Amino acid sequence: AQTIHQWPVAEIKAVGSPLSLGCTIKGKSSPNLYWYWQATGGTLQQLFYSITVGQVESVVQLNLSASRPKDDQFILSTEKLLLSHSGFYLCAWRDRGHGVFFGKGTRLTVV
Amino acid sequence: GDSVTQTEGQVALSEEDFLTIHCNYSASGYPALFWYVQYPGEGPQFLFRASRDKEKGSSRGFEATYDKGTTSFHLRKASVQESDSAVYYCALGDPGNYAQGLTFGLGTRVSVFP
Secondary structure (H helix, E strand, O other): OOEEEEEOOEEEEOOOOOEEEEEEEEOOOOOEEEEEEEOOOOOEEEEEEEEEOOEEEEOOOOOOEEEEEEOOEEEEEEOOOOHHHOEEEEEEEEOOOOOEEEOOOEEEEEO | OOEEEEOOOEEEEEOOOOEEEOEEEEOOOOOEEEEEEEOOOOOOEEEEEEOOOOOEEEEOOEEEEOEOOOOEOOEEEOOOOHHHOEEEEEEEEOOOOOOOOOEEOOOEEEEEEO
């Protein structure tokens, strides 16, 4: 069975500080991976997707970047956090025959 | 671009009530349609999907039928329980563009009271 692990579970960061969030998926070879962002009480906004190592496509510009250094790893980062970056970040993978499956998420609070 | 509209932002029910959440979509092609449920502090969980007209998806007592004529995929449950309290999202995906993720509606918060 596939498992998706996100880290950290939660972060409190200062405005202007850097950020790195990670995601690892096990049990799935060459998965399509996604980053979604959810404001408190809001819907799910897709940020990035990646279909292979080294390739990342941006969907929404939020002064964030993403990288895929390994087949099973997806990283979300920024050098300078904004207050508007606060929210819930979700990593996900897509099963061709079914849907998109999410990790447990990282709660980010920017102060 | 493709979009999903959920009519109800919030729904309050008593246990054993019938639940309906309306979902309508707008897409240029023939999308796959999905329902997800999200509990507080967790990632959304896949409920079910449907990919062709008149196909019914179901899981955990919830069901929805793909209606291409009315561009709808309404979620229904005959008898809700307090444990069904959560946020429900309708979503669509382009089966011809597997690389992309899903487009989600704004969500419907369901509160079930004993």
